Amino acid sequence: MRLRGKTAIVTGGASGFGAGIARKFVAEGAKVMIADINAEAADAMASEIGGLSFGCNMAMSDDVIALSEATLKAMGQIDILVNNAGVTHLPQAMEDVTEDDFDRVIAVNAKSVFLTAKYIIPHMKSRETGCVLNVASTAGVSPRPRLSWYNASKGWMITATRSMAVELAPLGIRVNAINPVAGETPLLKSFMGEDTPEIREKFLSTIPLGRFSTPEDMGSAACFLCSEEASMITGVCMEIDGGRCI
Template identity: 55%
Template sequence: MRLQGKTALVTGGAQGFGLGIAQAFLREGAKVAVLDINGEKAEQAAEALGEGAIAATCDVGKAASVDAAVAQVLAAFGRLDIGVNNAGISHRNQPMLDVSEEEFDRVFAVNVKSIYLMAKATVPHFRAHGGGVILNIGSTAGVRPRPGLAWYNGSKGAVNLLSKSMAVELAPDRIRVNAIAPVAGETPLLATFMGEDTPEKRAQFRASIPWGRLSTPQDMGHAAVFLCSDEAEMVTGTVLTVDGGRCI
């Protein structure tokens, strides 16, 4: 019960890594708001998670949507202790010049601008209540980029560095900021990362990971619990690679 009495929101929480993090938080005693652009899936996830979970529809790339979702969470829980910026998308694995401007803008809106908008919505609350925790989900793509994902790699590099920049500025407010950098995982985005979902492509990606397997939502949940718990009180500005050795 390392998160007993804590409240958290998780963007992109209806599936994949976000759902794994929400599940882990609930097991550790937290109340969790599942935010997702797909409101129906968010509701289904919250219902499956059970008591202590609520749902909110949120397009993390739009200020009005973020502000409304955070207001809904605060109204339900009364306060917020943890914000997890997990929502993310990618363009298809392809040559960099084949990615459309619309795709580029959406990748940076969801992966990068979302962190700015969520900070605007939550940091004043954290300051008023003596502190808080922000956890950003970056990627090993921002540490050791793969070909065919140039603009996605760049967006996740921004997430990794933003986490450090935010940590330095917000430390005097007792707000810790860290990031997790997962390796390719068993999530709905996997086929997009690979370009195509075939046994051969999966084998190619697994071969790049010394531990010999893709990551799972449960892996991210375990890491997130530690970084967001009081056990990590001295940990801020860290980008934790959960990657089976991929970035060595």
């Protein structure tokens, strides 16, 4: 029960890595608000694990404000913020990515972090305590070809994590990130372009441990970094990648 008494927001928490993090947090004693653009899926996940849910678009300021207000009304405080909501574009030459797809990737992967910093972190500042976890990617460390703008958005998140950590440390707020390798989530097919045994084998060949990451892997790492066991850790971007970035 490493998170007993803590409250947390997990964005993109209805599926994939976010769902794995939300499940682990509840299992470790936290009260969790699952924020997701798919409100129906968020409701279902909240019912399954015993959490709360809120349907919202994390790239829209009004939605993030409403999420913050709803969480504070329901829970009284926000101890942990997990910025997990994310999207990608299909693998293709950088110049072939449409402007709409580029804008969507930057809005969800980057602007959402700006908006939670603007509308949720002030609450943490007022209490002089809190923990932020950004879900970045190995793509921001060791980019794969034909995913240029997704790679760039995750590189942005890694730099943002370090900058936020330096700025917020004197206020008692820790900021870290996890860098997952490709995993068994709804985004996997988008990363690969198409899901075939041959393409899976090509991806797996780049991961020394020989398997994709799982939501459970991310939940375990997130729980550690957001617990008091990691009270001296801030500004870290931890690869959860089976050795891919070695």
